[in-house]
Amino acid sequence: MKIDKRDRASLFRERLLSAMTLAGASRAGIARATGVNRSTISQVLDAEAARLPSAQLxxxxxxxxxxxxxxLLGLTDRPERPGDAIAAAMQMTEADRTPADDQLLDWYREATGYKVRHVPATLPDMLKTEDVLRWEYADFLSKTSDQAISAMRERLDFLRARSSDHEIALPVQEVTALAAGEGYYRGLEAGARRAQIDHLIALHEEYFPSLRVFLYDARRVFSAPLTVYGPLIGVIYVGRFYLAFRESSRLRSLTEHFDWLVREAEVDARDFGRYLSRL
Structure with a gap:
């Protein structure tokens, strides 16, 4: 919609005054910084002025x-400069190979009250037994298994509080590999694997429907590891880094991708416990 010249000038003055107030800038200070007379700034801010300043000013x-x-000119509702807007909409955060990760816990806390959608790289850390975590982190030097267990318990507290619903989409091949001791779980002894499956069944029975785990066939559909924290932030795990998005259209795309995994699921969340019992 085309804005009238006088209306645009009025909007320019309002936004300029708002930006000056936020920055704590005076008329004299802004005049010195831009190399013009104070009277020029006063003319720009004059409520009776119908003209906009030059492009340079x-x-x-x-x-x-x-x-x-x-x-300033009313062409967008986002005050950030283009580069700043990109930085605000997306950030790259270093990812530790451990659930003892302050950034992850901060995102969980921020999303309290919202649904958390999660596609993990392996079994979700908050659903693992202590024995499985100790096996995973036995040779990991920078973080101890005790730190991993502590972080797991803290995230499990989010589930117990039922302050947020959790939807998790896993490849069905992940749980069959766990049962058989294949792939990622090769070397994990049978008793620990059986206890892990029993633990998943118990969590399902206690927390469904606040906790819903869907199993999809990775031979038919694919997903990178990601988490969508309600309408606030979407995170893709790429190995050494998280790519975190806050811009609404990106969040919507990640949410739609997760919903597609749910629609394509081989095992519905309500049947998760029965499927594990058969394993």
């Missing part, structure tokens, strides 16, 4: 106040 004002020229 507009750009200088935006740069000095850390906002975008498009926002």
């Amino acid at each position: 507009t750009a200088d004002l935006a740069q000095e106040l850390g906002v975008s020229t498009d926002w």
Whole structure:
């Protein structure tokens, strides 16, 4: 929609004043920073003025106040400059190979009250037994298995509090490999594997439907490890890093991808316990 010249000038003044207030900038200070007279800034802020400042002054004002020229001119509702907007919408965070990861716990806390959708790289850490965690981290030097167990318990507390629903999508091949001691679980002794399956069954029986685990066939559909923390943040795990997205359209895409995995599931969440019992 085309904005009237006088309305655009009024919006420019409102946003300029807002940015100056937020930055703690005075008229004299902003005049010095942009290399113009104070009277020029006063004219720009004059409520009776119907004209916009020159393109040069507009750009200088935006740069000095850390906002975008498009926002000052009413062409966008996002005040960030393009590079800052990208940084605000996506961040890259270093990923530890351990559940004892403060960043993960911070995201869980932030999402309290929202549904958490999760596609883990292996079994979800918060659903693992202590024996499985000790086996996993026995040779891991930078974090001890006790740290991993402590973090697992803290995340399990989120589940016990039932403050957030958890939906988890796993390849059916993950649990069959666990039962058979194959692939990732090669070397984990049979008793620990059986106890892990029993633990999953017990968690399912206690927390369903707050905890819903779907099993999809990885030969037909694929997903990288990811977590969507309600409408707040979506995270893709790429190995050494997390790619975290906050922009709404990216979050919607990740949520739709997860919902597709649920629709394609070979084992529905309500049947998860029975499937494990057969294993």
